[in-house]
Amino acid sequence: MAAGDARKHEKAIDISGLDYAFGEHEARKQVLYDIELAVAPGEFAIMTGPSGSGKTTLLSLVGALRRPQQGRIVCVGSDLMRLQGVELEAYRTGLGFIFQLHNLFPALTAFQSVQMAADLRDDLPGDKMERIASLLTELGLGERLHYRPSKLSGGQRQRVAIARALVHRPALVLADEPTAALDSQNTEIVLGLFRRLARENGTTVLMVTQDARVFERADRLVNLVDGRIDSDSRR
């Protein structure tokens, strides 16, 4: 199982010789070339780079939403080249996805949205309802637990989506520009949550951002340019 304490694996993300191309034949367009990337459990890695360089694509490969044509990709103990069916579902349950768009159900309140993610896991310690409420409160939504997306601002929706991704204490958080819609105060809160999850749970965070202000908060800074890793620095 990918879930639970992520520290039991030597590497949270272990990628080597990874190529990825969209389309086939004449339409084939390679966007990732020979990626080598190893991220340790509990590490907070930021991936940056110009638009169109392949950051989102790499994130979706790590999230097992796509399958690479070439290379090795093993994350929190699962070989993503082989993952299928129930194991694939289980792998995804062990992740926390934060998409560029929040993708919240208009019919569900903030609380219910987060509960959808929490319901996937029966092995969470403590009271589930309390955990959901306190996480949302921590994200400044304590007053809006039972609001639907239509009654929330863009930043509030994004924070609901973040709570949904974190509530089950995933082994690996994959976040695509999660703070783009947030002010600096809320950005701080979210980064603080990432850090705490890393410390308490060994959660690994791979976060795409263009926001230079948050670079200094990361353990790792990976720069992707034209589908290749241009620089990779530990801080």
Add this chain to the structure above:
Amino acid sequence: MASLRTAPIFSLRLLIHEPARLWASIGGVTFALLLMLLQVGFRNALLDSALQLLRSLDADIIVMDKEKKPFLARVGMAKERLYQAQSIVGVESAAPLWLSMLQWKNMEDGTVHPIRVVGLDPDSPTFLQSEVNALIGLLRQPGTALIDSRSRSSYGYVGRGMAQVGRTEIEIVGTFPLGTDFEVDGTILVSEETYFKLTKYQRFQTHKLIEVALLKLGPDADEEAVLASLAHHLPTDAVALSKQQLIERDLEHWKSGTPISVILMVGVALGFAVGVVICYQILYTEVLDHLTEFATLKAIGYSDRYIQIAVVVEAWVLSIFGFLPAMAIGWTMLETLRQLSGLPAGLGVDDAVTILILSITMCTLAGILALRKVRVLDPAELF
């Protein structure tokens, strides 16, 4: 494994969130079910009305010409068969019945309408209705008749008094309850003598013929044995069937052998198809509008099955909440029709169950069709 337990609640939340759409969807399902319900009701009316005369006869076994089918078709049989049947061991009594069709004159507006004329022997048990048996003695007086109190309003005044049937004046001396059918607007009962007086202008009417013989068995008689004995002793131009056998044979005839019944079945099938299309439209739009959210569910680890269950539960909710108003409206419409036409166009519990099952099947089918879209959902497009 993602838990499937919460799928129905999730599905209800999706439905309730958009009340306007929910009402429109329920309305669509109701409409389709109403189409089916009315067809079923009409079909019941056809079957029940075509059988009501036969059902009300007081007989264990009925002997008739072998060509007579269904029971309401008029085919004469030699009167001798009545006496032959009467002599069979186990037969306690045998009563003749005559059947004809004449025109009833509406005295209020002068129009004429078809009426069934049933001739009987006032001294033999013929009908089960106590109303008939209480008044049957009156028919011994020639030129008198009992009339169906449930006759259609096209007859004008229906009750005691003088009336004109065919070219003959008769006196109505009482009423009994029966009901109309697709052939006639009502029925009168008369004695043998009056019957021949009324029908003397019709061809083929002769005292040598009766329509059927109604047999009652003795208390110890074995119906099977009597039927076998009748089959053995009667000439081959006649057949003997128990009343129940004849009812079943007639039911079969009206169900599958008549164009109108087939048309009504096609109507049910059409209602079903319309229902599937409506439901599909509803659920497909529902799925389409939530495509990215469903993809998100898949991305965070929910199975296809979870989404399938959610959509199918939505379909079931629609099918049940569409069923209830359809039942209420359909029942009211058929009841109104029954009162206006005298046709027994009712709905039984078995019909309600059938329609409910059809409704659930219809919506489930539509849900499964709408779900094809979810199966090809690619959560990768979300990032």
